[in-house]
Structure formats: structure tokens, C-alpha cells
Amino acid sequence: MLRLDVSNAAAYLDAHGYPLRGALTPLGGGVSNTVLLAETARGRLVVKQALERLRVAEEWRSDPARTLREAAALHDVAALLPPGSVPALAFLDQENYIYAMEAAPAGAQDWKTLLLAGHIDPAIGAQVGQLLAQQVAATRDPIPWRQRYGDQRVFDELRLDPYYRFTAARHPALAPYFAQAIARCQDHATSLVHGDWSPKNILIAAGRPLLIDYEVVHYGDAAFDAAFLLNHLLLKSHHRPQWRPQYGAAAAAFWRAAAPAVDPTAVKLHLGCLLLARLDGKSPAEYLHDETKPLLRSVARDILVSPPPDLLALWNR
Secondary structure, eight states: OOOOOTTTHHHHHHHTTOOEEEEEEEEOOTTTEEEEEEEETTEEEEEEEEOSBOSSSSOOBOOTTHHHHHHHHHHHHHTTSOTTSSOOEEEEETTTTEEEEEOOOTTOEEHHHHHHTTOOOHHHHHHHHHHHHHHHHHTOSHHHHHHHHOOOHHHIIIIIIIIIIHHHHHOGGGHHHHHHHHHHHHHOOOEEEOSOOOGGGEEEETTEEEEOOOTTOEEEOTHHHHHHHHHHHHHHHHHSGGGHHHHHHHHHHHHHHHGGGSOHHHHHHHHHHHHHHHHHSSSOOTTOOGGGHHHHHHHHHHHHHSOOSSGGGGGGO
């Protein structure tokens, strides 16, 4: 199998009908992918290949064939959401687990970067919540969605095991809550789930969100996606406390739009587990300082043991 990198990407793209005509730029790719931005004769492309061993200190592996499923999900979701909500596919290389998609417009920024810089627009939160609600509503029918995406193996490898089981082993007193959350993902499958509904995977161009990174897509518990996004806003509220009211406003706008589509009790359960997982799981949030972690652990325990009646009350705590 070809391992894509900057040294061979030009020849690879040329062979697939996209000759390079400008810069070739490595993008972050998170811990689990190689991602390159290419200026080609046919436009700007993002080329993505899944890694088998992830870039973290702990041993963490996942089947690179998840790339094929991600490409399929981008194609399927594009028919459900408003035009421009997900990138268009350019080509798929099944043998090497690589796909290419249309790049976001020049000047687009990921929502995480904007949020951490203090550019916190509740209107974006509302749009992201609307997209989640639309995706959930459009994929409730188990035929064909469960048939296409019912296999949760990659979601287990990249989320349930490193986030939930690993963290539960470090907090045995809270292990029953993690077991309950895992069971919900497996036994309360009701719609398509992105699995990484995070600000880093939401690009903002001309005031509109563009969703990327469906690599852990599956048919499961939609409450996981809602909790995933709320967790990121809660973490940033502690990392940048000077903007806590603004993060709370963005969370409120997101929740008002998404709430009709998900079970709020399940969202609270996942939120408590995810908050603790981003502190003590295999993929801790890189921007948190050690002095803030004891408080956040306490908040996570409170969410699990004594769930708040109102999710948004967490920002007023």
C-alpha cells in the first residue's frame, strides 16, 4: 500500500488526473490521518489517507479502510443537507485508502481556531445545531442507513475504547456511567452519527459551516454528536474564562436548534463521560492547563452523578 506524503503526492495526483499546478501543503490531519492541500490544474483539493497507528503516546490502532466509509458518507450526506454543507468528492482510491475532495474556499477557517481567538458567533452555533437536527431527521429510517452504517467497529476503535473504556479504567467509581453510555451507543441506534462533531471539523466560509471528517460515521445514538459539540464549548469556557458568557451563548444557540432531534438525558450522560475523557482518556484536550483539570473532573462527576436539570446551567456554574 502506498503511504502518501509530500514526497510522492505530486506524482500520485498526476496519475489520478489532477496534475499539481501550485503549492502542496500538509494539513493537520489530527492524530489519525495524513491530509494534504493541493493546488491542482483542476482546482484546490484536499487529499486524505487514514493512518493505521495513530499519533498518540498510547498504543492506538484502527482499520485504515475507514477512509472508504468516510467517502461514502460524504456522498450520502451531501444529498441530505443544504448545498455546500459538505465537500464534494473528487476521486476515491480504494486500494490505498485515499480519497480527494474539493477544498474549502480560500480564507475558510476552522471553528475551533475562531472560538479560541474569541470570535464567538452564536449564529454559527445555531447553524451547526440545525445541520445536526437535519442529519438526524433525514437518517432515522434504518433502511438504508443501518444497513450501510450499522457497523460500529471503527467508532469503537476511535471513540468508545480510547474515550470511554480507557477513561473508565482510570475512574472505576464512575465506570457504570461509561458502561451505560457505551450501551446507549450500541442499543439506542436511531440515526446517522458523525462521531466527531467538533469545532475543528467545522470550517467557516462566508459565515456558513462546512462539515468535514466523517471517519467514525455510523448508525447510532445521535445524542453523542450533540454532547461532543457541547463538551468542546464547555472545555473552551474553562480555557478562556474571559469569554465564558459568549461560549455559553453559542452553546445555547446550538442546543436550541439541536435539542428537538436528540434525547437530552442521553446528552447529559455522554457529556459527563466525554468531559472526563478529554482530561484522562487517550486523546486529552491539548490546550488545557493542569490547574484547571481538578475543577473540570469535579464538573464531569457532577454531570454524571447529579445531572443538571438544564444543560446550559453548566455555563452559569
